[in-house]
Amino acid sequence: MSCGIGFQVVARAGAARLGRLETAHGVIDTPTFMPVGTAATVKAMTPEGVAATGARILLGNTYHLMLRPGAARIAALGGLHRFMNWPHAILTDSGGFQVMSLAALRKITEQGVEFRSHLDGSRHLLTPERSVEIQRLLGADITMAFDECTPFPVEREQAAASMELSMRWAERSRAAFAERPGHGIFGIVQGGVHADLRRQSAARLVAIGFDGYAIGGLAIGEGQATTFAMIEATVPALPADRPRYLMGVGKPADIVGAVRRGVDMFDCVLPTRSGRTGQAFTRSGALNLRNARHADDPSPLDPDCRCPACTGFSRAYLHHLTKAGEILASMLLTAHNLTYYADLMAGLRAAIAAGRLEEFAFPGAGP
C-alpha cells in the first residue's frame, strides 16, 4: 500500500459516489457510517457485535482518551485497535469539538486551547501538534486536523476569524502528521453558515493537501436546509478523488441528503445514544420503546431487520427491559440502531451502484 489513505470512486450517481476507502486496517465501502466509540468502546456493544452490524470503521474521541486512560498508556498497550480489540479501521477526531463542549475554563490562543478536564479538573493544553501526536499514539488510521468548531449562531466576522484560525491550525496539523502507509490525515472545512467562507476554507485546505476533507461545524442548530446548502457550497471545491466526511451527522434523512450531495463518510452518536434511552430507528419510523402501547405486542421491533433484537425478541420484551432499566435494553437497542444505520448505508451504496439513487427511499428514514 502506498503512503496515505487510498480512495477509489467505483461508481457515481449525480454528485453521489460509491467508493472504496483503503486503510491500514482494511477496506471500507463508502458511503459509510462510523459508530462512535468515545471511550474506547461503542457503548453497550462488544467489538464483535459492532462488526456484526456491518460497521468496518469506528470513530474514537481524542479528548476523552487523552484524559482517560491517556494516550501514552494506550500506545504502551499496543494502540487503540488492540486496546479495544477492534481489528478494523479507526478514525479519531481531534479533540477540538469536545474541548469546547465538555471541558472547563477553556482559554483559546493562537497556540491552541488550554482547559481543565471535566473528570478531575487537571490542566491540559491541546494544540494542533499535540492533537496529531495523541492521534498517532492512539494509532488512528485516519487523523483529523485540530480545529475550532465555530459555534452557531455567531456573527459573520466571528465565523470568519474562527475559520481563519482553524486553517492556520490545519496547516500546523498537516505539518505535524507523520506519513505512514495506510494512515492519513483529513482537513476540516469550517466557515459557519456562510457559503463563501466555506469555499475559502475548502480552497485553503486543498492548497495544503490532505488525504480527505471533512465538513465540520454543521448540524449544530442551523437546520437541515442550511446544512445541505453548506454541503452544496463546499463539495465542488473539494477534490473529486478524495473522501468527504460530514462530521457529527446525523439523522437518517440527513445522511441520505448528504450522500446525494457527494458526502462519503458520517459519524453520529444518534443511533447509540438513542438506543440507551429506548429509542429505535425502524423501517416503520422511529419508536419509543418506553411507550405503553408496546407492553403486550408480540411482534418484532422491525420484521425486516436482521439484528439480534429483531430476530430474538418481541416489542413487549424490549418495552419491559426499557421500563425496568435493564442493561440488555441498551445492548439490544444499540445493536438494532447500528444495524439500521448499516443497512441504510448498504441501501445507499446499492442504489448508487444500480444508478437508482434518485428514487432511493429507505423505509423509516423519512423524506
Next chain:
Amino acid sequence: MSCGIGFQVVARAGAARLGRLETAHGVIDTPTFMPVGTAATVKAMTPEGVAATGARILLGNTYHLMLRPGAARIAALGGLHRFMNWPHAILTDSGGFQVMSLAALRKITEQGVEFRSHLDGSRHLLTPERSVEIQRLLGADITMAFDECTPFPVEREQAAASMELSMRWAERSRAAFAERPGHGIFGIVQGGVHADLRRQSAARLVAIGFDGYAIGGLAIGEGQATTFAMIEATVPALPADRPRYLMGVGKPADIVGAVRRGVDMFDCVLPTRSGRTGQAFTRSGALNLRNARHADDPSPLDPDCRCPACTGFSRAYLHHLTKAGEILASMLLTAHNLTYYADLMAGLRAAIAAGRLEEFAFPGAGP
C-alpha cells in the same frame, strides 16, 4: 418423558453426586449453577451469551416478574422462555424471599403475605396457591414451594414456628401444582440453624413428596461452618434419588463444600452482581478491576479462561472500562464470572466422575 422432573445419579464420590436433571427444556448435568435472571434477563447478558458460558438452567424471580411485566402478560406472550428467548430450563423461586426483603408493609398471615410493591406501592397478596399459579403462568420447568425465609438470627421458638408455617404452605403449594411432563415442584427445607428443626422439616417435605428438595434460609449471615452443618443435618433426611438445591449460595468455596456434602444445584447473584461492580473471580483469586494496579497491565484477566473478556482484552482495558463506568465493563465481567462459575461446576463434575473429589481444588476458589 414421564410426569415430573427426571433425575439420574450417574456417579458418586462420598456424599457428592454426578447427576442428570431432565426437564421439559433439556437435560442439565449436575452439580450445576443457575445464573440469576431476576427481571427476565441475566443482567448485562444476552441469552446466547449466558448459554455460551455453559449454563443450561436459569433462575427467574416470581416477585419481580409478577410486579413487572406481570405473570398473565408473560403467559399471553408465550411464557418466560419465549419472552426472554431462553430455550433451556428455568427454575423460578416462589417470591417468598423477595417479598420479605424488598416489599413494603408486609403482613404475614396463615393465608399468605400481603404486601405493597416496591415499584409503585400497589397492593398484592402472595399465597402458596397464587405463587404456584404465577410460576405456572411463567412456564417454569421447576416451581418452588412458597415459604417464609426464616430470618437470622432468631430465637429457636420463632424458627420452629416459621418452619411449621412453611411446611403447611409447602403442602398447599404441592396441592396447587399441576403435574405436567418435564415440569416439577421442589419443597424447601427450613428450620434456621437448628439441626433437629431441619431434620423435621425435611421429613415433613418427604412425606408430602416433591420432585426435588431445596435447602433454604441459609447463607444469610450464619457463617460457612453453620451452613455446612445444616447441610450435613439435612441431606441424610432427603431421598437419594431426588435433586438437592441449596438456595442463594454462594461463593466458590461454599459451592465446593456443599457439593462435597451432597448438594446438586445452586443459584446466587454473586457472579452477576460482582461483575457489575468491577469484581472478578479468577484462577488467581478475586480481583477488583477498579484497582489502579491494573491500569497498565497488558495481561488477560485470567489466562486460563475461555470467556470473551479473557480472550479479547487486557486487565488494563477492563480497568479502564470499569473506571469509566462503561456498560461493556458489566457485560464482559459478568460473562467472565459466569464462565468461571460454569467451569468450576464442570471441574466438580469431572472430579466426581473420576472419583477424585477429595483432592479437588479449583484455582482461585479458596479452601
